[in-house]
Amino acid sequence: MFDGPTTNGYPIRRNDLKLATYEHNGQVRCGAVKNGRLVDLTDEFGSVKAILEGGDSAIQRAEAAVAEASDTTPESEVRYRPPVLNPNKLLCLAGNYQSHVEEGGGYFPGKEKTWPRVFMKPPSTTIIGDGDNIVLPQNAQKIDWECELAVVIGKHARFVEPSEGLGCVAGYTVLIDVSERSLKVPDAREDRDGDNWFDWLNGKWFDSFAPCGPVLALKDEIPDPHALSIKLRVSGDTKQDGNTGQMTYSVGELVSWISELVTLEPGDIIATGTLAGVGATTGDFLKGGDNVEGEIEGIGVLKNPVVSG
Template identity: 35%
Template sequence: MRLARFSIPGSPIRIGRVDGDTLTDVSDAPDGQGGAIGTSLRAILPRLAALREAIESAVGTTHALTDVRLEAPIDDPQKFLGIGMNYKEHAEEAAAAGIPTPTSQLWFNKQVSCIVGPFDDIHKPLVSDALDYEIELAVVIGTECRHVAVEDARSVIAGYLVANDVSVRDWLQKRSPTFTLGKSFDTHGPIGPWLTTDDEIDDPLALRMRLTVNGEVRQDFQTNDMIYDIYEQIAYLTQVMTLKPGDILATGTPAGIGAPTGSFLRVGDVVRAEIQELGAIENTVIAEPVPTPAAR
């Protein structure tokens, strides 16, 4: 299944099933417990298998995708985590730029307040000219889990998203060595366009991912270039913490980021990130609004 959160003018956000170029509202489908599916995708993830029949057979209002606003599929995760330098060629280009290759998995937080929808604008910060892009396969956890073995890790995955791990390089490498600040500026976590459930994907480690800026290809790789695959990532993290339904793991970016050549994003740039079988997100860079005195 492909499940989206969407809105239309004058109406609240709803959940829809995506079939080709159309979206069917499934928010009022029965949840098997005397209620309805509702409007929180994160809330239904633990029961997604049980709800599949109701969602697939729902006959709610149908919309053309072009007539709705797609929202972030998961807007309220407890965690939004990312792994650094997890693609072989990306680690090589980072090393050439003076960034050492980590000897183990290198994880950081993206604060959840950075999340925006798949076609929302992203801000060029007032405080930096070093705005960069990173296409990433994002994994969404479906089952609360701890101490997961590598061979069992796929069983806790609800599905996948396309993510752009937008990064502010000078804050990332110089002003905040933990990565958190440079990865967490408002609007710097576009995800979507919908959640593609795990059963739809034969092999998430064999997907082509492609990012363009104003139509120019900047990143074009397969997910099989990961140093630590997504199952190893889940096993590693769950040695430390409990992962909860809706938690998002950004699993690394391939070579081609802007930092090594200084090809940073500018106001007006259009960034499109597409992953095979998952769809595409597209975001325009705009200037961060100048705060009014009252908002400071």
């Protein structure tokens, strides 16, 4: 648990420090980003995931290494990879913003009458990094975007209370939940009860459908995860523009709920859902040649070109 100064229950920002996985001179490295430059922490820690597994003491050692570092690399010379390579779990929220539920014609009965809807994506094949291609598969037609605040877990968590949820968080990053809206596999089948739900779920699983990054902002750099502007642009056109304060279930509540279902581990990612502005509402979907940018205040801009597979 963070034991430094807080405001309204949230840690006060200490410095502008973020963790990153990046490629430099053909090698994948882990490090910290400060003032637009990277400090290589690979020799001491090996990976961002290892830093998270080391808990607060490892993060403090990383901060000390950054403060003492004289050899740094400018961001312009590196290529960012997903902040956490090979997380054990990628859990996602469906319908955690009332505006998104209602724009699609859904009914929102109120928080007191609902519960979080959680699904998973296969992390090893869906997660890509900043600058990587979102690949439109040949068997998909309506590819949509969803910009989301992603929570990165920092400690093992099982049956934690909502008030304890934030204490299990290491930091935050940007995730785009790319989704195929019209999938029906196989096309000439006889529908059964529940088939449409599985179509919806399977449409989340295509390779490259979870861009993530560019960096991991440590939790003490984000005083309140529920007060961040969040935007998504497609080829320069703003499609989503809102605030994480609009989410129905808070970060602490989500961590608590999921910890009742499965043990959360350091490096696990929880994508907290998206706001209004998805393409399904207007019939405007991604196409080859588009460029997608997801931006969240205090974290950065995640940029991914779109190509046809």
